[in-house]
Amino acid sequence: MNGLCRNGYRVGSRRTRLRLAAGALAMQAALAATGAYAQEAGESGEGDAIVVSGYRYLAEDTSGTTGLPVPIEKVPQSISLVSEDFMDATDVRSLGDVAQYTPGALFDGNPGGTASIVKLRGFAAGNAIDGLNVGALDYEPDFATLERLEIVKGPTSVVYGAANPGGIINQVTKGAKANTPSHIELLGGSWDRWRLEGQVAASLNAAGTVNVIAIAAHEEAGSFMQRVDSAKTVLYAGIDAELTPGLTGYIHGGYERYRRTSFDGIPTFPDGSPAPVGRSFFIGSGDFDLVTPVVRVNGGLDWEASEALSVSLKLNYLRSNTTGESGFGFGLEDNGDFFLAINNITKSVTKAFSAGLSAVYKLDDLGLADSFVTVAANYQHYDTKQAGTIPDMPEGDVANIFDGVDAIEALFNTRTYPGIFDYSLNRGLRYFTLSTQANIKVAEPLTLLGGISWAKPDVSKQSGAAPWEDFSGNSQTSLRLAATLEPVQGLNFYLSYSESFQPQLFIDAVGDVLPPLTGEQYEAGVKYVSPDRRLLLTAAVFDVRQANQARYDQTIDLIDRYSPVGKVRHRGFELQAVGEVVQGWQVNAGFAILDPTIREDDDPTLIGKTVAFLPKSTASLYTSYEFGGGAFVGGGIRYVDSVKTDIDRATRDLPSYVLADVSAGYDFERFRVQLNVKNLFDKHYFVNNYQTLFYGNVVGEPRSVTVSLRANF
Numbered sequence: 189m190n191g192l193c194r195n196g197y198r199v200g201s202r203r204t205r206l207r208l209a210a211g212a213l214a215m216q217a218a219l220a221a222t223g224a225y226a227q228e229a230g231e232s233g234e235g236d237a238i239v240v241s242g243y244r245y246l247a248e249d250t251s252g253t254t255g256l257p258v259p260i261e262k263v264p265q266s267i268s269l270v271s272e273d274f275m276d277a278t279d280v281r282s283l284g285d286v287a288q289y290t291p292g293a294l295f296d297g298n299p300g301g302t303a304s305i306v307k308l309r310g311f312a313a314g315n316a317i318d319g320l321n322v323g324a325l326d327y328e329p330d331f332a333t334l335e336r337l338e339i340v341k342g343p344t345s346v347v348y349g350a351a352n353p354g355g356i357i358n359q360v361t362k363g364a365k366a367n368t369p370s371h372i373e374l375l376g377g378s379w380d381r382w383r384l385e386g387q388v389a390a391s392l393n394a395a396g397t398v399n400v401i402a403i404a405a406h407e408e409a410g411s412f413m414q415r416v417d418s419a420k421t422v423l424y425a426g427i428d429a430e431l432t433p434g435l436t437g438y439i440h441g442g443y444e445r446y447r448r449t450s451f452d453g454i455p456t457f458p459d460g461s462p463a464p465v466g467r468s469f470f471i472g473s474g475d476f477d478l479v480t481p482v483v484r485v486n487g488g489l490d491w492e493a494s495e496a497l498s499v500s501l502k503l504n505y506l507r508s509n510t511t512g513e514s515g516f517g518f519g520l521e522d523n524g525d526f527f528l529a530i531n532n533i534t535k536s537v538t539k540a541f542s543a544g545l546s547a548v549y550k551l552d553d554l555g556l557a558d559s560f561v562t563v564a565a566n567y568q569h570y571d572t573k574q575a576g577t578i579p580d581m582p583e584g585d586v587a588n589i590f591d592g593v594d595a596i597e598a599l600f601n602t603r604t605y606p607g608i609f610d611y612s613l614n615r616g617l618r619y620f621t622l623s624t625q626a627n628i629k630v631a632e633p634l635t636l637l638g639g640i641s642w643a644k645p646d647v648s649k650q651s652g653a654a655p656w657e658d659f660s661g662n663s664q665t666s667l668r669l670a671a672t673l674e675p676v677q678g679l680n681f682y683l684s685y686s687e688s689f690q691p692q693l694f695i696d697a698v699g700d701v702l703p704p705l706t707g708e709q710y711e712a713g714v715k716y717v718s719p720d721r722r723l724l725l726t727a728a729v730f731d732v733r734q735a736n737q738a739r740y741d742q743t744i745d746l747i748d749r750y751s752p753v754g755k756v757r758h759r760g761f762e763l764q765a766v767g768e769v770v771q772g773w774q775v776n777a778g779f780a781i782l783d784p785t786i787r788e789d790d791d792p793t794l795i796g797k798t799v800a801f802l803p804k805s806t807a808s809l810y811t812s813y814e815f816g817g818g819a820f821v822g823g824g825i826r827y828v829d830s831v832k833t834d835i836d837r838a839t840r841d842l843p844s845y846v847l848a849d850v851s852a853g854y855d856f857e858r859f860r861v862q863l864n865v866k867n868l869f870d871k872h873y874f875v876n877n878y879q880t881l882f883y884g885n886v887v888g889e890p891r892s893v894t895v896s897l898r899a900n901f
Contacts, residue, residue, distance in 0.1 A: 252319035252502075253338045253358040255347045255562055255625055256637075257548055261715040264637060264670035264682035266292065266728040266762055270337040272362075274776060277822060277851060278810055279864040279894055282328045283357065288826040288847075289808045291762040291778030292341045295828075296801075297877035297886060300514050301451050302326050302478060305877075308341050309732055310758040310784045310802050311354030311707075318361055318440075318486050320504040320542035321348050323570040323617070327446050327480045327508060332385055332405050333424040335360045341762070342709050342730065343688035345666035349566060349621030349643030353688040353707030353734050361440045361486060362403070363428040364389050366396030369900050377894030381409035397430040403442075411449075412467060412890050414593050415474030418448035434492035441485035450476045450513065453877050455520035455589075455884035460839030463520060463589050467872065467887045470593050471517045471528075473600040478512040478533070496553060502544045510536040515600045517587065518883045524590040528581065530603055535575040542568045551628070558629045563622075570617040578609040611652070617691075618646040625668070633675055637684075639668035647691045659701045664689045678717045685710055694738045694750040702752050707734040723767035732758045733787070740880075754788030756799055772814040776824075779807045786835075794835065801879040803829035803844070810849070818855035823848070828873075833881055842885065845873035860898045867891045 250267055251257040260267055268290045280286050284295035284304035293313070296305040303325050306313045315322050341355040348356065368389035375383040385405040392398040403424040410417045424442030431437055451472055454463050463469075488502040513532050520526040546564035583602040587595070623641035630636055643666070647659040670684035688707040695701055713728035736752040760782040768774050784799035798804075806829065812822030826849070831842040848869055853862035867890060874885040 250338050250340075252360070253316065253340055253344075253347070253356070255546065255564060255623070255639075256627060257498075257560065257562075258627065259717070261678065261680055261717040261724060262635070262672060262674070264672050264684045264713070265686075265711065266341040266713060266726060266730075268293070268339040268341070268764060268778075269766070270339065272331065272335055274810075275331045275334075277812060278824065278849065279851070279866065280331070286337060286339075288806075288828070289776065289778070289810060289824070290339055291764050291780040291806065291808070292760075293339060294803065294806065295875065296879075297875050299452065299877045300478065300516075301448050302480070302510060303328050306357060307802075308339070308354035308357075309730065309760065310782055310799070311352050311732070311734065313339075313354055314344070314348070314351050314356035316348075316356050316358040317484065317504055317506065318488065318502060319358060320486070320502055320544055320566070321351070321356070321568050321570075322504065322506050322540040322542065323538065324572075325508075326510045326536060326538060327444070327482055329359055330405060330420065330422045330444060332387070332403055332422060333362055333442060335362045341728075342684075342711055342732070343666070343668075343686040343707055345643070345664075345688040346623055346625065346639040346641045346668040346686065347564070347566075349568070349619045349623075349641055349664075349666075350617075350645055350690050351688050352690050352705065353709060353732050361426065362401060362424070363426055363438055363440065364399035364401035365428070366391050366399055368399065368401060371898055371900045373896055373898040375407075375894055375896040377409075378892040379410040379412055381407070381892075381894065383407035383896075399428050401426045401428075412892075413451065413887075414468050414470045415472070415597065416449040416451055416470060417474075418446070420444065420446045435489065437487070437489045439485070439487040442483075444482040444484075446480045446482070447477055449474060450478050450515060451886070452514065452516035453884040453886040455517050455526050456839075456881045457520055457522060458839075460833050460841075460881050462874065462885065463524075465589060467890060469887075471596055472515040473513070473597050475601065476513040476515050476530075478510055478514060480508055480510040482506070482508040496550045497547065499547045500545070502542075504540070504542045506538070506540045508538045513603075516883060517589075517596075520589065520884065524588040525586055526589060528585050528587050528596070528599055530579050530581070530600065532577045532579055532605070532607065533574075534577060535573060537571075537573040539571045540569070542566070556628060558635070560627050562625045562627075564624070566619070566621045566623075568617070568619040568621075572613075572615045574614070575612040576610070577605065577607040578611070579603040579605050579607040612650075613652075614650040614656075616646075616648045616656075620644050633673050635672045635674070637668065637670040637672070641666045643689075645691050657701075659691060661691055661704055664704070678719060680715045681712075682714070683712050688734075692736070692738060696751055697741060697749045702738055702750060703736045705734060705736050707732060709733075718767070723765070723769060726764045727761070729761040730759065734758075735788075751790075753786060753794075754790060755786075756784060757787045758782060758784045758799075773811070774813075775809070775811045777809045777811075779805075781805050797835045798832060800832045800835050801876055803831050805829040812851070820853050820855070822851040825849070831876065833876070839881055842874050842876060845871050845888070847871055847873070847888075858900045860896075860900075862896045862898075864894045864896075865891065866893075 282304045283306050287293035287295040287306045294307040296307045298304050315325050338358040343353045344351045344356050370388045372386045387403045389401040405422040408419045422444045426440035428438040484506040486504040491499045515530045517526045544566045548562050551559040581602050587599050621643040625639035627637045644663045648656045650656045666687040668686045672682040674680050686709050690705040692702045709732045711730040716725045735755045738750040739753050741749045741751040762780045764778040766776050784802045786794045786797050807827040810824030814820040826847045830844040833839045847867050849866045851864045870891040873888040876885050
């Protein structure tokens, strides 16, 4: 479901500024395979090789996300897998970090410091846990609890019903196997960062059919920015069991608590030039913390009823609540004056419940080898409740950036309550989706895929004390069609067409809800997996078209109003190579080109213009080599092209940047020591948060160093 976002305002009298700041704050609060690849850790025969020194890519099954129980190279859609081993090797700490190492993915900022926004092929990415949609996230998931991320690019409405055309990021939670290692790890790094993490796994019976896992972690860190720090605590447990021959089940769940100083960027001058301040400059108060406790539970049953029929049931529940104060600045003028505002978030509750029932029937007995039909029913219930207060600042809501951090923080700290404005916004979304897909091998090299889903949305919204408004709209069908040709084993060419739709909660200037987002994609690609399944090469070209994209229009009665863009078209191509080139040498390389263009609109002057705040090209490379004796080295680069900040180039572009990362380590017996250096050459770069310069940009993290020691047992 789409959230509301902040937009630019004209600034007039103090009273007007307060009302506009209140409106801005209210809007801010609403934001919201199969195929074995190498031996897994512990499979050495003697049971003692439990140090994982590489990072696996190709042994995972993506059917939980795509609905297609086929190896990744045969799925007619671009998919990037990000394994736990890769995340450990690169010390990525957020979904934004992951996006910068994934072709076709873009890190689109971290509004308020709550969570990374990721776009796929230029459109907002959806979020799922174990194959079930969970809506927006108000926190950064801790990767210690995940086996991998599955980043599926392109429409997924045939699987999920309502979905954006860009794709979805699926978090696969960590389960327990008979050979799952236990470990304890201590990490220390720049700006007083430290982390203690432990994992314990065991089998509860001699047969190894009932296995448990428990994870605990605590991390605290300062920041290169003054006054900013954070802390998080993670508790997680799971049980995976073979209940009877052919019937397996799991229950995973945990509690996570995140605390971080709110920071929303440094406003730019009207022409888009950055303010002349250092990277450590902070606008806010060190006393303003956002706290988000998260509870999630998910489980499932998989039943192999026969050689032909398998059935799966999955359930998922997630609840988070963000509270605290968030300060920010906007409207920087040439003389250094800008405006301050505070959002006291008293409640920002997200509750998501999803259930999915699916079945796969293989058609081999009908003479159709390697063919199958799937049917699925999914239910999603997603609610958000947000409320807060805009406090008064009796010392004034205007600061000057040249007065320094202390003076600006002192103004923030003059806030008084009960405040000048209270807001509340409740939203509810319920979907019921029925879908079916048929994958038929019509001849030895040719496979055809067809899929259709029917979804009935129930969408409602309530602002303040006003009655609930129904934005449900009509039911919707979505299609997927594809053809795959495998002339030689391991080499697959494919063509595909897929559709998406997503209801919106935005309203226009007269109070009418915007029509749903609708999208369609044409994609052609090729995938090659080496005979030993250690290397996967993929290439894809795509043309995604979306209608009714919301664009800010004006603010009326403290509520942002939007108008729909008639149609945008995002075209491009992606290349990726992942796996082991030769023994000991592993690589994850990607390159993407994106051409986002407005194709239709009521304003004829916009037609043919390039969509702002999207880089046209990105590239990444991470590679590592393991020497004999346990030593290993690695390194990577991340490139992001310059970003246009206005459709008509009335403001300066955000410059392109290249970041370099290096790592090195040594395995000895059951221990591993590892060094990671990120942004090796200390590149100064910017990331935009809200697709407007009115609130400015966030400074990218300078060079940082971490050292970790892990003991496996």
